[in-house]
Amino acid sequence: MVQPPNDRAFTVGSENADDTVRVAIVDDHESVLLGLKTACREAGYEVVATGLSVAALMAALDGRSVHVVVLDLSLGDGSSITRNVETARETGAAVLVHSIADRTASVREALAAGAAGVIPKSAATSTVIAAIATVAEGGVLNNLEWASAIDADAEFSRARLTARERDVLHLYAAGLPLKLVALNLGIATPTAREYLDRVRAKYVEVGRPAPTKVDLLKRAVEDGILALGEHTGGR
Template identity: 35%
Template sequence: MSSSEPASTTVPSEPAPGSPVRLALLDDHGLIVDSLASWFTDNAPDFTVVLRATNWMDLIRSPEFPVDLVLMDLQLADNVSIESRIRACRAAGAKVLVVSALDDEASRERCISAGAAGFVSKTLPAGELAELARRVARGERLRRGSSGRAVDATESAMTEDTDSAHLSPAEERALRLYAQGYSTVEVAERMDVGYETAKTYLRRVREKYARAGRPASRKSELIRRAAEDGLLE
């Protein structure tokens, strides 16, 4: 196992109802980390900043890791790729929102394809960033706006309501497995649920995409939806 990955793998889960979101801040500028931590502590009681880190290894080696959500800088002064960092967090059960000074499509696509729930600009006011973090913590995925650039709070609010399928963690995992080539029976086995339960998850996935105006009745369409939403490893 690579030293850049956590020691164990769990299924991503939602924070317990009513409990604060356990938040980690990862940025190689300590002043940014401290400033965000202070803002969340003073203004967002639905979050608890349990981990501050200025490098990748400090994050994953902390006894507080994994957390519910990581706000992660795109560029760190280490040799671990953003894709590896995102996938390691996702494998450990943590959602990821990438916060970057770069506002380019290539960087955004790299992050979303690796499994990040969103890619936003560091220029956002802290209040807007917190609102996006809430939505990611609830299981939403922030999609790009019609301009094709990294989303900001206004664009994500418009696009998320119109074309997001709002999949639950179980539905998302069923889709990931199914899109990777596993049969419904194998999806059920890997999720340790009954066949009918796995079948229901996949039916709900198709229905949710259909309601969002993104057809997914055929397997090829379902795989395309998964790829668009960054659910394929």
């Protein structure tokens, strides 16, 4: 039996221990689909729906909510990666890319469209299960596959931030409250907020919006402003 990484893998949120992680899976290889479905159920997750395409999945979901959509990028129906990720995200779910690791251009497109992370198909089942738990909790999945996709295209990781904007983003994404960010930089809190607003605006301009703090953490890691593992987990 596949074991989740810890007890939190069974639930989302600390206030409702009965809120089982709900998963949907898209893959046009039935053997992969069946294997993931079985592994998720053995880990204690609820597999709400599966599909050979995103369109098929949406029809199967029929409006039901899920926490994570595990999405294969190499679908044979000619669908757009960006549109598939965006459609999956419309369910309110985090999107976990499950694909062949050497397809960096496809992975990069998925990340730009808002995918929460990427797990290669060569990864152990336990690693996939742990990744589902991470993104279900709203966490950022930072791994070699993500870093490789970003490094493959330098322009993808450029939002043209000023030095002070980078400083504010670094401290805020690392977990400091905005007041402590301002204190550390010797500026007023409203000024720090203005810098943060500018950072968000610049990411929108390059097609990589970051409306939440988790999104800003992702952008900071992608752009080399924050090192992997540097995040303190603060709010």
